[in-house]
Amino acid sequence: MSIRAAMLIGAAISAVIAPAVAHAEAADAAPGDYLPPEIVVTAAAHGYAHGDGAAAAKAPTPLIDIPQTITMITADQLNDQATRQLNDALRYVPGVTIGTGEGHRDQINLRGQNTTADFFLDGMRDDAQYYRPLYDVERIEVLKGANALLFGRGGGGGVINRVSKTADPRRAVTDFAGTLDSFGAWAVTGDIARPLSGTAAARLNATYEEFANHRDVYDGRFWGVSPTVTAELAPDTRVIAHYSYGDDRRTTDRGIPSLGTAPLAGHDKTFFGDPAFNQSRAQTHTAQLRLEQRLGADLTLSLGGLMGDYDKYYGNVVPAATNGTTVTLNGYASNTDRRNWLGQGYLVWTPTTGGVRHTIVAGFDAGTQDTTADRYEVDFGGGLRTVTIPLQRALAVPAARLGVRSRATAAELTTFSAYLQNQLDFGPVQVLAGVRHDSFELASTNLLTGAGLSRTDRKWSPRAAIIGKPAADVSLYASYATSFLPQSGDQFGALDTVTADLAPEKFVNWETGIKWAPRRDLVLSAALFRLERSNSRATDPANPALTVLTGKSRVQGVELGLVGRIRPNWQANLGYALMDGEYLTDSAAAPAGRVPGQLPRHQLSAWTRYDLTDRFALGGGLLWQSGQYATASNTVRLPGFARVDLAAYYALSEQVSVQLNIENLLDERYYPSAHGNSNIQPGEPLNGSLSVRFAF
Template identity: 55%
Template sequence: MTRYALRSALMAGIAAMAAPGLASDEASSAPSGDRDYLPSEIVVTGTADGYRLDDGSTATKTPTPLIDVPQGVNFLTADQLEDQSVRQLNEALRYVPGVSLETGEGHRDEVFIRGQETTADFYLDGLRDDAQYYRSLYNIERVEVLKGANALIFGRGAGGGAVNRVSKTARAGETFLNGQASVDTFGAFALLADLNQPLADNVALRVNGTYEEFDSHRDFYEGRFIGIAPTLTAQLGPQTRVTASYSYDDDSRVTDRGIPSFMGEPLRGYDDTFFGDPEFNRSRAKVHIARMRLDHSFAEGLSANASVQYADYDKIYANIVPSGTDGQSVTLGGYQDATERENVIGQANLVWQTGGDGIGSTLLVGVEATRQDTLNARRTVDFTTTNQVPLAERIAIPAFTLAPTSRSRDSQLETLSAYLQEQLRIGQHVEIVAGLRWDRFDLQTTDLIGGTPGDRVDEKVSPRLGLIVKPDTRLSLYASFAESFLPQAGDQFLILSPGDTAFEPEKFTNYEIGLKWSPLDDLLITAAAFRLDRTNTQAPAPDRPGVVVLAGESRVEGFEIGAAGSVTDFWQANIGYTYLDGELRTTSDFGTAGARLQQLPRHHIAAWNRFDLNDRLGFGLGVVHQSEQYASFSNTVVLPAYWRVDAAAYFTVNEAVSVQLNIENLFDETYYPSAHGNNNIQPAEPFSARIGVRFAL
């Protein structure tokens, strides 16, 4: 740990002593008070029954039912993830409407949420997990996608929303051992184990582990993943709980950049062809994340929570990549890139709930301090003879060497934040959510080759305002306004050029109206209409050639509707539809005015259903549809519209053993769900089947 990381840890420790107990950006352990339809505690255990989730605490940092959150939220519970046999975050997000997948250059999670691209708006139990790598779900209870800008909860970034994973935690008083083994038609397999063991009356240990090997229809593609995640929970008294967790993820795989485009669409006839060198195109990520959290209840309605998280990321990847084709030959490029990152986060929250049947108040006061140190270096590929080769089923990669380091960057990011939020209940029918967050953002970067420094300090105040009207306890109507910002260095903050230091951060403003309705006890229906404006994007000055100004703007408008939970005793579903319309309103660094935003399908449907015929036999059926979308802001390459149908069957042998069959792309549809620009387009897997066995002891 560096001296900077140590300093941040000490800051967080001081915060924890000042307000005992900070959790992840999740809920406190405060009693629910007058909200008797909540559990007595909302704790980040991630437990959910079926496909419905009631816990909306991630969106407020307080014990709040989801029906009272003035924001669009999608979720994938543990039951749904198991029913779909999903083990990677990017696989899970395919079933979240309004979220499009970027290929992430074949080595990282990268998504578009309401048209805003991000590699960094990922969270683990509400704390930032922003490095560029693939995230496994072996130790995860549920996945939450919170939509719309909201800096009050998440800080900088999260312009279109944020993706939060909720971890499995140890359970006192329970002993169990669960395991899974599965294999698919390409030969990929996975082994998982989940052990929970009480160590004393109020102490429990839980260990999750996995070993997975990858394979697919793509030539030469393979890889493996190893993960282990122990967590310890100790109840120190009736009012105090400590949770300590650690995870180690080791991911190694072929870096697959997909196929190029030709004549405005993906190159046809080469969906299995690997446009790289299987020995050189490799990605390796080793990730350590350690966290300690303290929850304490001072009295009825008054609680605090505090946590410190340390994360270390070591990542290197290399690739030969297609950059274009004329239909006869393909042009290649390539590079090797390495990143080392160390994050320390400390956060503390105080939650005070007061009031009765008339006026009720939930007050949140919080502070957060972070430190991030990053080293990044790149070496480009030099081809010995030519970088153009004939198109073929198997591409012959010409001889190449790695040039000396062409890019080397060192960055230090420090943030300090304080926030205040009031959830005011007026009678039984009106609630107001209002708050402000102040952020101090200090970024120092150095070009280690050119010796050029880039330093900037920003201080921003981000508001949040929501009005909730509840004609009935099962129905809420809301309107909300929230802002977020992103400094000009981009979401990874690797380098701040001398020109960028002159500019204020980009700004995201989200306006939203919506409803949440629970017509049945275990079913939640949601709907929302929204407008998301992005401003302060760098753009050329129209009357001053060569001058850059903050005049770029884009806008996304749309609506979404969804339903999740138990429709009947035998039918569980998570169904959603999103309509998105977005364009660049002015010419900017992204593209010309009027261009449609990249990878923004106008229509997106995602539906997963489980039908239980009896206690032992069940079936699953899923549908994903995206209308056509542009691969980039150039609007010259189209990813065609597609429909994908998935299916599953479940059979319970006895109380301890069950068998599961999952089929992806049942009708063997050819489609292209994601891209990284115009010439790195990922073909989807054809028909494939996976069979698995689960046991519980």
């Protein structure tokens, strides 16, 4: 499909939706009817919209009164799209592009900021490198723009928060599903929840999945189990315990190299690696405990703790370069073991003084994170680390094995943060102001030499906004927020003599926007933003042997969104992002004037479902984006593309339903992601999947 055709489809969707929204039934459009009368954090999703912003704001705040762009993906939408992995779900979020993650982890670019660590689980940090499944997730929250006040370090472009499924003493669930696709991949899931009494309930989610795709070499499997218990110990006291275990094993696929300024043609299925060596294994344990206590009519307390244990190995033989006749390969293997012990607590106080309602959030985050990691260079025989072989459809790659141990580190991170924020509601105007203080103490040891380095960063992160309320269901806002990232990076694995001496990078986000919620299940939004990143490393022009903090970049743009129930039988989640980015000064990433990697200027995502009868429904989606550079070198460009998806749903009975999903209906050839100029991932061709669901 051509880009012009994709633009016409997008325009057609907008033309259809605009009058539908304008003529929404008056009975459903009562002003202010966008938020349920009470917030129940454990409530199940119903449809694509979620007007409660409590999880994102840590306070009982309607989503439209949060001065920040937030995209939510509910369990209903995930089920309709047959989506089981986080990176697949995020493809339908404008402003987010997916990196290949070296074939073994989630990696995204959010408003032009690359990250492997800005992921959260129920508001607590989940920053290890692995693929995150969705079988036990109620919804995904994508909060865009720097905002360290509530989430702490990192998050320069925003953060991704997964909200777990929990047990409800007043609700039973029995749900089983199985899926098989045309490549041979399949999955089974189960979700059982039962009240144990009038005040306690248990829930168990589990899944097993086999991987397959269009590539010559790719397989693997994942299984996970996630039990959770909710106990209402008293009318004002609730405790939630949650545990999740995941075991992921898969082929590590680094994609294809580039030739000249574009992806190498004719080799979309060719595997540029050694199937025996290119393997990854990840075992993850997360255990959470949370206490929610109402202390008074307008005062609540939340205390939470998380233990995370992440054991990870991966091996890579990767394409380094090709001249069209031969291809050069190199590689390595790595082990990482991380243990997180995290705690948080916050008070929410909502008093009214002099006719002004306050929403005050005061809290802390504390934790330790211990990481050991090592790296082995690949050995193709006789200590050879690099080989050049003939380029052909099926490569004859020499057997690879572990070679020299080139790196081994141990790192201990200790953090403590405290924050205070108040959102004052004067009626037609709301004012938000707050500040956070972080202490980030990192000590690392080179286990090969015994050398140790340490650094402590202490940073203040302010946030301020003004929100106009011309009507109860409309908000206009302007906001300012900052964040920071220590020079040790988002994985803080080790320090060197340079990163131990330099102050953190800084992110500043300016945003203004409008949100309109004509009904509780429909939200429209528009925002203008500017995100500036400074204190990036650069070579000192006066002394090339030194590194200085003079690098600066900027990404600015527009985001539009519509999510929810347009008609009683019609739901949609639509988004568009226009992003313009450049390096303003020279940095270690790129000289001034270049565009950040994997930053398409235009992104359009659209997913919709229309219920034709009580039993039969159709769904469809469109992903369109303009071309993007693979990296900040701006030498290799991934072409723009448009992908069309379709779905059909049929209920055989009240308990049994079937679902057909067709991905890439027009069999578009496209390259959605990269990890460097020589590791480019081809998109999947036409693929169908059939699902059967049993719900009782």
